[in-house]
Amino acid sequence: MTRQQLVDQIQSKKSYLCVGLDTDPAKIPVHLQQLPDGVLRFNKAIIDATRDYCVSYKINTAFYESQGLRGWEIMAETLAYIPATHFTIADAKRGDIGNTSAQYAKTFFEVLPFDAITVAPYMGADSVKPFLEYTDKWTIVLGLTSNPGSADFQQKILGDSGKPLYETVLETVSSWGNPGNLMFVVGATKASDLGPIRSIIPDHFLLVPGVGAQGGSLKDVSAYGLNTDAGLLVNASRAILFADSGEGFAEAAAAVARTYREEMQLYLTEV
Amino acid sequence: MTRQQLVDQIQSKKSYLCVGLDTDPAKIPVHLQQLPDGVLRFNKAIIDATRDYCVSYKINTAFYESQGLRGWEIMAETLAYIPATHFTIADAKRGDIGNTSAQYAKTFFEVLPFDAITVAPYMGADSVKPFLEYTDKWTIVLGLTSNPGSADFQQKILGDSGKPLYETVLETVSSWGNPGNLMFVVGATKASDLGPIRSIIPDHFLLVPGVGAQGGSLKDVSAYGLNTDAGLLVNASRAILFADSGEGFAEAAAAVARTYREEMQLYLTEV
Secondary structure (H helix, E strand, C coil), X not given: CCHXXXXXXXHHHCCCEEEEECCCCCCCCHHHHCCCCHHHHHHHHHHHHHCCCCCEEEEECHHHHCCHHHHHHHHHHHHHXXXXXXXXXXXXXXXXXXXXXXXXXXXXXXXCCCCEEEECCCCCXXXXXXXXXXXXXXXXXXXXXXXXHHHCCCCCEECXXXXXXXXXXXXXXXXXXXXXXXXXXXXXXXXHHHHHHHHHCCCXXXXXXXXXXXXXXXXXXXXXXXXXXXXXXXXXXHHHHCCCCCCCHHHHHHHHHHHHHHHHHHHHHHC | CCHHHHHHHHHHHCCCEEEEECCCCCCCCHHHHCCCCHHHHHHHHHHHHHCCCCCEEEEECHHHHCCHHHHHHHHHHHHHHCCCCCEEEEEEEECCCHHHHHHXXXXXXXXXXXXXXXXXXXXXXXXXXXXXXXXXXXXXXXEECCCHHHXXXXXXXXXXXXXXXXXXXXXXXXXXXXXXXXXXXXXXXXXXXXXXXHHHCCCCCEEECCECCCCECHHHHHHXXXXXXXXXXXXXXXXXXXXXXXCCHHHHHHHHHHHHHHHHHHHHHHC
16 A cells, blocks of 8 residues: 555545554453354454544454464454455564565565564664565554553663664664655654654654553644644554453444544544 | 573583574475475474484574465474474564563464574563563573674664663663573674673573674684583574585585584583
8 A cells, every 4th residue: 555545545534543453362252252263253343343433454463373373364364354445554573684574574565465564673774674675565663662661772862862762763764764665653652752753754654552551642642743644543452442342342342443533533634 | 491401402412503494495405395395394304414413493483474374384393393302492583562472472482382482672671571471481582683783773872871782681681581581692793792791691591693604603602602501502594404405405404513513512612
């Protein structure tokens, strides 16, 4: 999917919501846990219920890998079920030396035809560039994550610049790609950090986790993060997936997603 | 496998060689490429040929994921074929927020019963600790990697300590585990860096890639890195796997592995 196609989707739906399919088999409704392929049925119901309110789905690979071979099949079947209108993200956080990253890129761009993959930056340029060589795909590099551990290394101040490591990651990595094939993960827990981040990368799309279950505010994220192309994909996972633990889980998920969309509609009008 | 069991293996074999099963299907001998399960046959032949000379096998997950479902099956079948005497490493470089890392730990410690997994540190404590909670397993955290991109972030100097980021990673992460369940990846391309590293983490095992195809010297790595328990696993992948591209690939692999072992025997005697 091109940047223009993504922007068009956002404008026509008035939504920049990404639904995170972090489908923990132990958390889906009990009546589905008892069925074969309960996770796949759950995912399909969530997609049917939320597709009108979101523009993207993010599949967290860990929750599928941990189910063994059948988990990988379900990941592929879930991906195939997502409408072609929606931007698909493999939240895989891969990254290795060049010839190995090339294999991961093949996995998540060819074998499983996602639009995008999340990538860890610690190993530097040659670990990220094999993903960027797919110019019709998207590489989403971790900048500032939303978890407490982001303080351990990402927020350490570098001696040469006096700035935190994650800002150097944003600056450096942004020179390896362009706003048409590169995005960044920027956590929502401190939305005020988005101001300086926007001055470093005004044009790039930001994938923002941490709204909802992790405590980030959609209002603040939107105030600091939106640009003229929207430039945001705000992800919610648990808040939508597990809004209700019973038979009405899909309706409850739809209601939460619709609420996010309504709020986003307001913020998009204000830009 | 416990630390003592690993040390015993190293002492009895006089080897700290890890063979990296980075099995690129496009690089195995042509006669195997034409067979069903050529990669599995190749891996089994490599294991048979090298098991007497090494103490560990490292499976690079990228090369299996990129082959789709059959790749995951072959990874599991290869793991099952490795003798129980050998220390098995999933070179997966995973890492995510806590509940997600827990799923990765389940994948590579339970679903696929590896002894160890490699983990990326960028997301900090809560991304690493779910692996360390398996006290009978091993977490191998990236410190200084052997690729050119290690200069981009790992070697940046931090303002508060005046030391490179990777040293802070070693110091900080070492407080989260102990030398009985935590190792570090430390690249071999600048063996002199191992001196300061050993002063930070004198007791931990180091998994050292980059010897052979990537240009690191086994002699230098051993001089700077060995401790009284050996404390090193030196990995070679391509130099062993693809020592010969024809029918004699396994014998050629054995010869290279034996040469490493002979050299290691010398260095172990000198400690």
